Amino acid sequence: MVTILGLGYIGLPTAALIANRKIRVNGFDVNQEVTHTIAKGEVHIVEPGLKELVQSAVASGHLSASTELQAADVYLVVVPTPFKQDKQPDTSFVEAAIRSIIPMLKKNDLVIIESTSPVLTTEKMAQIIFSERPDLKNRINIAYCPERVLPGNALEEMVNNDRVIGGIDEQSTTKAIEFYSLFVKGKLHPTNARTAEMCKLVENASRDVQIAFANELSIICDKAHINVWELIDLANKHPRVNILQPGCGVGGHCIAVDPWFLVADYPEQAHVIRQARQINDFKAQWSVQKILDAAHQFEIDNKRPPIIACMGLAFKPDIDDLRESPAKAITSQIVAESRGEWTRHSHIPV
Template sequence: MSFDTISVIGLGYIGLPTAAMFASKEKKVVGVDVNQQTVDIVNAGKIHIIEPDLDVMVKEAVEKGFLKAVVWPEPADAFLIAVPTPFLPVKLIDLVPEPDLSYIKSAAKSVAKVLKKGDLVILESTSPVGATEQMASWLSEARSDLTFPQTHGEDSDIRIAYCPERVLPGHVVRELVENDRVIGGMTDNCSKAAIELYKIFVRGDCVVTNARTAEMVKLTENASRDVSIAFANELSVICDKSDIDVWELIRLANRHPRVNILQPGPGVGGHCIAVDPWFIVSSAPNESQLIHAARRVNDFKPKWVIEKVKATLAEFLLSNPSKAANDITLACFGLAFKADIDDLRESPALAITKDLAMLNVCNILVVEPNISILPASLSEMVGLVSVSAALNQSDICLLLVDHAEFKLVSKSDLENMAIIDTKGIWS
């Protein structure tokens, strides 16, 4: 196939780097996003996210005319859909959330308007099993003049595949090129077309399977990580109750040649590990007992951290009887869901900080070196300050994210302060 024009639907943390990567190979790329501000930023040769090397790629691609952003899809030879797949809100805490495919549906309906015979459509959004087939159905409903794989197999006018992203924030540009890709075509011809497209820049292997297996591969990878993190987080709670240093415990246990326990934290965040296991649980609730339990453990950890803060605050007041609660300042170090990025999606650090601010029991400062403006939900309740300002003004320091800047804080900087370290870098 000839891919003269490639369209990427959704210019977020995956879509924009993917669009820039194709453009770097001198392919004409049309990026589509419903947010006009995002479109304007990209067309100015700038980026709206923090990702090493991406700014240079986007600037060069726009200046050379290989990348442009629009609000509505335009005709292309291949369409990659990389839009959010959140969950519908639940009213009861014990209910399993159901996936919300409305963004995929909307993207499919908009793409359908400009489809032509021979086009390739790839779903990259993390999705429940069967989402690619559902997308194909939406496309077919919108374009009865074209044929699709679910009805015409190898002879279909349109090729459809699922290919999940599997990159690490902060390393996306490199991993898009180097990592293997799982290609789940609805037919063999669909898979072949998808491989030809990705091989424009992918140096890793393109491994072929069917669409449903490819969807499950992505969910399995992140559910596996979630279970492993849950074990570490549960250990940290047990060790705290037993007055054991969990960091030392894990370090010693990991000296066993076949043991590799991960590090605990304040919970699990991001739009992958904290979300993807629910796709499995929602589709097979009776069979996914371990995966479900891991989700509950990791969702519980932020609540445990908040209780730890309350206990520390009470101890501080007992040790300083001349002070009232509103005289005490708590500094929360980190809002992102992981170190050295600006991504706040599903961040336990952000959730903890919000809940503490809502309690209104003390003054709260926030240190997040990767953002310049607090999210609206926090801006009126807390102040965003530098590391040095937080250390100078605080009585209690809550370490939530192991950003590089926080690792530079010395023990002397923390003297005479109560410390709650959820990442083990100040312990």
């Protein structure tokens, strides 16, 4: 029996995949509307192939969803880990999830945290468990295994991508690897919990830095009156250069959030990581100003206010996820700045 705490963009696909391997899964979520939807074999998020997988798992009786926790042999914590107003990581949801299962834990159980977390979170959660249940010391397994999926292709990547798995001890790592081998075809790489946590943060911080370079380059090229798209295409002809395409910022819960966890914990060391985050956040504001300037010039040239169409508010194509989306922020600010002077049309493709 597996209990999954959190039935969002990662928790629900994970639950459906495991249940379709004929393993009994109970999905837990505090949102009753979410659990009712899943219990009917329906889904509350957009992800190709997910509805069919959930329908199959529910129909076979291997997947259920409830706002009531159920005892299990394996517990997966897949709850949100946002940051606070001051960019400090908020692990309160993880801690609440861990505390909720403590009364149910028994010898040989496996507890896995998948939620993106600051380094040392898994060890801190283990301390909480053992402080309340000293009888479980050295008798249960606790590990960290971050997800590595691309929204819109989550089901395939959950199965085929490599996973990094780190336990609080070697036995926990081994037990977690045995569990993931039941439904993951990608290679499972053993390490310790601390390294696994850092690995997840570093992966997204690395991508954020690369994106920041492209975004900063686009700002420089705008100042120099150079076509940034042509420039990047030419620069990438070099066999060892691979500059990304610039955009209006960075969205999604991972890349736009995770680097701040490193900055929060290592403020004296994470200089490049902090600067990259600031550049990518600034790019959205820069884009707003470019749009407003263009709108003002249009009105001067045409003697009438422009119609502004904002097409696509999700942080990437073909999904319904608006978390940290720069497009959403840009659209909201344009509407606020315009003060009703222009007509706006907004379209969200799903």
